[in-house]
Amino acid sequence: MSNHLVIAPIVLPLLVAALQLLVGEKRRRTVLALSVASCVALVLLAAALMLAVSADGVLGAVYRIGDWPARFGIVLVADRLSALMVLLTSVLALALLPYALGRWQHRGGHFQPLLQFLLMGLNGAFLTGDLFNLFVFFEVLLAASYGLALHGSGARRVSAGLHYIAVNLTASMLFLLGVSLIFGVTGTLNMAALAELIPTVPERTRALLHAGAALLGVAFLIKTAMWPLGFWLPRTYAAASPVVAAMFALMTKVGIYVLLRLGLLLFGDAAGPASAHFGSGWMLWGGVATVVAGIVGMLGARDLAKLAGYNVLISSGTLLGAIGLQLPAVTAGALAYLVISTLAIAAFFLVVGLLASDGDDETDDSLSLEPYEQPGETAANEGLYAQEDESRVVISAPIAMLSGSFFACALLLAGLPPLSGFLAKFAMLAPMLEAGPRAGATVLFTLIIVAGFCTVIAMCRAGIQIFWVEPERLFLKVRLSETTSILLLLGLCLLLTVLVEGPLRYLRDTARQIHTPAVYIQQVLPAAEVQP
Amino acid sequence: MELVLAAAIGILAASGVWLLLRPRTFQVIIGLTLISYAVNLFIFSIGGLRTGADPVLHAAAGDIAQYADPLPQALVLTAIVIGFATTALFLVVLLTSRGLTGNDHVDGEDGTP
Numbered sequence: 130m131s132n133h134l135v136i137a138p139i140v141l142p143l144l145v146a147a148l149q150l151l152v153g154e155k156r157r158r159t160v161l162a163l164s165v166a167s168c169v170a171l172v173l174l175a176a177a178l179m180l181a182v183s184a185d186g187v188l189g190a191v192y193r194i195g196d197w198p199a200r201f202g203i204v205l206v207a208d209r210l211s212a213l214m215v216l217l218t219s220v221l222a223l224a225l226l227p228y229a230l231g232r233w234q235h236r237g238g239h240f241q242p243l244l245q246f247l248l249m250g251l252n253g254a255f256l257t258g259d260l261f262n263l264f265v266f267f268e269v270l271l272a273a274s275y276g277l278a279l280h281g282s283g284a285r286r287v288s289a290g291l292h293y294i295a296v297n298l299t300a301s302m303l304f305l306l307g308v309s310l311i312f313g314v315t316g317t318l319n320m321a322a323l324a325e326l327i328p329t330v331p332e333r334t335r336a337l338l339h340a341g342a343a344l345l346g347v348a349f350l351i352k353t354a355m356w357p358l359g360f361w362l363p364r365t366y367a368a369a370s371p372v373v374a375a376m377f378a379l380m381t382k383v384g385i386y387v388l389l390r391l392g393l394l395l396f397g398d399a400a401g402p403a404s405a406h407f408g409s410g411w412m413l414w415g416g417v418a419t420v421v422a423g424i425v426g427m428l429g430a431r432d433l434a435k436l437a438g439y440n441v442l443i444s445s446g447t448l449l450g451a452i453g454l455q456l457p458a459v460t461a462g463a464l465a466y467l468v469i470s471t472l473a474i475a476a477f478f479l480v481v482g483l484l485a486s487d488g489d490d491e492t493d494d495s496l497s498l499e500p501y502e503q504p505g506e507t508a509a510n511e512g513l514y515a516q517e518d519e520s521r522v523v524i525s526a527p528i529a530m531l532s533g534s535f536f537a538c539a540l541l542l543a544g545l546p547p548l549s550g551f552l553a554k555f556a557m558l559a560p561m562l563e564a565g566p567r568a569g570a571t572v573l574f575t576l577i578i579v580a581g582f583c584t585v586i587a588m589c590r591a592g593i594q595i596f597w598v599e600p601e602r603l604f605l606k607v608r609l610s611e612t613t614s615i616l617l618l619l620g621l622c623l624l625l626t627v628l629v630e631g632p633l634r635y636l637r638d639t640a641r642q643i644h645t646p647a648v649y650i651q652q653v654l655p656a657a658e659v660q661p
Numbered sequence: 662m663e664l665v666l667a668a669a670i671g672i673l674a675a676s677g678v679w680l681l682l683r684p685r686t687f688q689v690i691i692g693l694t695l696i697s698y699a700v701n702l703f704i705f706s707i708g709g710l711r712t713g714a715d716p717v718l719h720a721a722a723g724d725i726a727q728y729a730d731p732l733p734q735a736l737v738l739t740a741i742v743i744g745f746a747t748t749a750l751f752l753v754v755l756l757t758s759r760g761l762t763g764n765d766h767v768d769g770e771d772g773t774p
Contacts, residue, residue, distance in 0.1 A: 261736055268743045275750060284761040288769040291686070291758050294751050295767075298693050299681065301747070302700045305740055309700075312733070313707035 134181060135192035135207045137174050138215050138252040142167055146245035154238060161230070164241045168226055171219035171248065179212040183635060189642075189652050191258070199258075199319055199653050206258035206321075206653055209639040210464075214255040214386055217468055220621065221379055221475055222248055228479055228614035229372045240280055246273035247376065254383055258653055260308050260318040260345075263387065267304065271297050274380060277373045278365060289368035296351060296361045304348035310341025321653035324394045324646050328401040335403055342395065346388065346408050353384030353445050355415040356422040363426060363438030371482025374437070375475035381445045382467055388412060389452045389460070394646045397455075406455060413453030413569045419446025420576050427587045433481045436591060437474065440542055443580050444470040450573040451557055456564055461640035462557030465633060469553040469622060473541035476618035480534045483607055483615075484595060527607035530615075532596045537619050539588035544581045549626040554581065556633060662710055666702065673699035686755045686765045690748065697744040701737050708733035 145167040149160045182189050189208030193199060207215075222244065229240060250270025257263050275297075279290040312318055314334045315326045330338055347358070354362040362381070366374045396407040423442035430436040444466075451463035537548065544554035558577060561570045625632060642648060673695050680692030708730030716731035755765075762769040 261739070265739065265743070268747065272747060272750065275747075275754070279754065279757075282757070282761075284758075284769060287754060287758045287761055291754055291767060291769075294747075294754055295681075295689055295693070298747055298751065299696070301744075302693075302696050305700050305704060309704040309707045309733070309736070312736070 132190065132192055134174065134178055135190050135205050135256060136194075138171055138178070138219070139205075139249055139256065141170060141174070142245040142249040142252070146242040146249065149242040149245065150239070160241050164245065165226060167245060167248075168219065168223040171252075172216070172223050175212065175216035175219045178207055179209075179216050182207055182209055182212050183638070189649070191653050200317070200322055203262050204258040204319065204321075204653055205256045206649070207256055208649065208652075209635065209642050210386070210390065211255045213464065213468075213635070213639060214382075215252050217382075217471060218248060218251045218255070218379060221376065221471065221618075224614055224617040224621070225372050225375055225475070225479075226614075227610040227617075228375075228482075230608075230610040239276070243273050243276045243280070244376070246270075247277060249273075251379065251383060255386060258320050260311065260320060260323070264301070264304055264308060267383075268301065270380070270383070271301070274377065277376070278369050280373055281370045286368045286370075289365045292361050293365040300348045300351040303344050303351075307341045307343070307345030307348060310337055310344065314338040314341065319653070320391070320394055321650045324397075324399070324650050325654065327395055327404055328399065330404075332403070339404070339407060342391075342407060345391070346411070349384040349387050350415065350449075351384075353381050353388065353449060354419070354442055355445065355449055356418040356442075359419065359422070359442060359445070362442060363430075363435050366438040366441060366478070367432060367434035371478050374434070374482075375478040378441060378471050378474040378478065381441055382448075382471055385445065385448045385452065385467065388449070389643065392452065393455070393643050394649060397644070397646050399646060409453045409455050410569075411453070412449050413573065416446045416448070416450025416453055417569075417572055417576055419443075419449060420573075420580050422446070424580055424583045428583055430587065433485060433591060433595070434478075436587060437477050437481050440474055440477065440584070443584070444474060447557075447573075447577055447580065450569075450576075454561070454564075454567075454570055454573070455644075456560060457640045457644040458560030458637075459557060459564070460644065461633070461637045462553065462555075462560060464636045464639060465553040465556045468632075469541060469549050469625065472618050472622050473538055473550060476534065476615050476622075477538040477542065479611070479615045479618070480531060480538060483531060483611060484535075527612075528596070530607065530612055532592070534615050534619060535588075535592055535596070537622075539585070539592065541619075541622055543584040543588065544577075545585070547626065549622050549629065552626060552629050556636075662712075666706055666710065670699045670702050670706070673702070684766055684768075686758065686767055689767060690751055690755060693751070694748060697740075697748070701740055701744070704733055704737045704740060706733075 145163050149163050152159050152163070154160070178190075189206060189211075191199070192205040192207075194203045194205065196202075229244075247270055250266050250268075250273055253266030254263060254270060257266055275290065275294050278293055279286055308318065311323065314330060314337050315323055317323055317326065327338070351358045353359070366377055369377060392408060392412070396404055396409070398405055400407070420443055423439045423446055426442065427436055427439035430439055447470075448463055448467055451459050451466070540548045541550035544550040554577065558574055561574045564570055677692045677695030677697075677699060680688045680695065683689065683692070711729050714727060714729040716729045716734055718728065758769060759765050764770070
């Protein structure tokens with residue numbers, strides 16, 4: 130396999146974004162063609178990467194930048210987990226592109242280049258094997274996300290964006306503090322080298338190491354929106370434009386990815402009695418608290434976009450709790466849930482965007498679940514957008530399509546059969562029971578079931594309010610391109626329902642791999658180069 | 662020297678946190694800047710404090726303990742650049758918010774009349 134495959138998912142979007150900036154905003158078609166080409170290429174690259182790392186006997190690929198030995202240089206590491214996340218990112222981005230074709234990309238400048246920078250940051254964060262490099266890629270993806278969160282402007286968006294940026298800048302400071310503390314104790318920032326060193330850290334400085342790891346953890350928990358660090362999330366996601374919110378559904382999963390990776394690599398069983406499973410209890414109970422907060426918020430949500438935001442919280446909390454248990458079988462199920470919930474929430478944000486867009490007031494296009502008053506005179510406004518759209522307008526049965534998608538999203542998010550949401554939840558819950566009675570597992574198990582039930586209630590209420598109580602609230606023009614995105618995402622979930630066997634086997638292998646960090650260390654630091 | 666540096670970092674961080682929690686956007690950004698100074702100093706100091714030691718090896722290398730650790734210095738440079746860029750971006754958002762809402766409260770609306 131070509132070694133450069135590992136760095137390609139980072140370099141490609143960077144080059145494309147730079148090119149798009151050079152081409153300029155005016156040549157929309159060229160910019161768009163570049164975006165589509167980049168996203169298609171990314172999906173193919175990610176698939177190739179996944180095939181390469183999942184072949185028998187191959188455990189991962191290491192890319193040494195500048196060919197320096199891993200102890201001195203920076204490495205990129207692709208194993209099964211990284212490849213999975215990169216593929217998920219690329220697929221989501223590709224599926225969202227048609228939706229962005231419509232009115233959204235023209236509401237502000239440089240939508241497409243920002244999206245490409247975001248992809249670069251995400252892929253980099255998933256592939257890097259170095260803590261400081263992780264910080265750099267986090268900043269890249271955050272900087273792009275600031276731009277995207279503000280895309281479309283408007284007072285509500287800017288105000289929510291302000292909070293989002295302030296919270297994330299503070300989190301970045303904590304990230305830096307954690308990284309520097311860890312560096313101070315161990316003298317390295319390479320993840321594999323750290324994992325090797327942690328069992329040998331003297332007792333005297335172990336507390337400092339733990340403090341550093343905890344600070345780092347807090348930074349990621351802020352991104353994951355763990356209660357009580359996640360109050361920024363529903364508001365920001367509700368205020369962002371639908372495409373962006375759908376892409377952001379993945380951003381909380383970056384935090385989950387890093388916690389999963391570092392938690393198991395640095396503080397797995399091999400870390401010695403003093404450090405093993407450090408922080409896992411926090412993740413478990415934090416996850417439980419997050420699910421509770423998400424349920425309460427969801428039941429109280431008076432706005433469809435907020436409802437979607439609280440669904441993100443529930444998904445984050447469930448994942449945090451599941452990876453906090455640190456059982457390989459549960460982790461495999463959690464990864465399945467991660468994929469399905471990301472796709473489903475993204476689709477739900479898109480549906481919400483379409484449902485809410487009939488108000489079409491730029492500053493306030495959220496959909497209130499309050500009793501509906503008088504439909505505004507916004508038809509003229511609509512016509513304005515219809516004119517400048519390249520895609521054709523589809524009028525045939527948009528309600529059927531929207532309500533069908535809404536229903537599918539509800540099933541997926543609540544985890545009801547027959548869709549893949551159920552399979553993912555089942556794959557996560559069944560091993561919890563088999564693992565025997567542990568307080569944490571029992572509480573989490575119950576709570577996930579309750580969360581599913583409450584999702585059903587909240588979604589039913591919203592659905593009845595939107596589709597049945599006020600049928601006069603017509604959903605105006607649903608464009609073909611927007612429908613394509615939603616159907617693509619839901620179709621993927623459906624496909625995963627049917628073809629569940631292969632992906633699940635892959636995820637089980639992934640979970641086994643990340644639960645045996647020795648393999649990862651061996652990969653990055655081959656014995657030959659242990660000491661110069 | 663350790664005491665002075667520790668006190669400086671502590672005071673910067675404390676003032677930064679205090680300002681960060683204030684309701685005016687200008688105070689928030691100054692707070693963030695102070696915190697980032699504190700963090701940068703902290704990163705810088707993590708390699709050990711030493712006066713007059715070179716971070717780069719000479720031709721006659723000699724004892725490695727004579728040199729300062731170069732890595733924190735490289736890290737802090739990166740952190741400064743990134744912090745500077747994000748602060749500039751935040752400043753633009755503050756100005757936009759000020760323009761859109763007509764006041765400089767972080768929530769966009771002033772509680773006091």
